[in-house]
Amino acid sequence: METMEEWIQEQIDEGYMRAGDLEPIKCQWCESSDLEDRNHGYENLGIVSKEKWCNACEKRVNTWSYGSWDL
Numbered sequence: 001m002e003t004m005e006e007w008i009q010e011q012i013d014e015g016y017m018r019a020g021d022l023e024p025i026k027c028q029w030c031e032s033s034d035l036e037d038r039n040h041g042y043e044n045l046g047i048v049s050k051e052k053w054c055n056a057c058e059k060r061v062n063t064w065s066y067g068s069w070d071l
């Protein structure tokens with residue numbers, strides 16, 4: 001069984017995530033890289049959450065909250 005670290009490295013190698021902050025850069029559903037941030041959530045200090053959506057297939061790719069992406 002692969003570890004979380006290995007899975008993340010695979011996602012980076014295959015171009016789905018950006019190394020470093022692990023921001024999604026390619027849709028896992030349709031392979032499009034036409035992604036957009038939507039549904040930003042704000043609190044006093046600024047942005048606390050947002051969703052990454054694919055413009056090509058209109059599916060949600062991932063959600064970011066309080067500093068990290070859902071894995």
Ligand SMILES: [Zn+2]
Binds near residue numbers: 032058
């Ligand atoms: Zn897509």
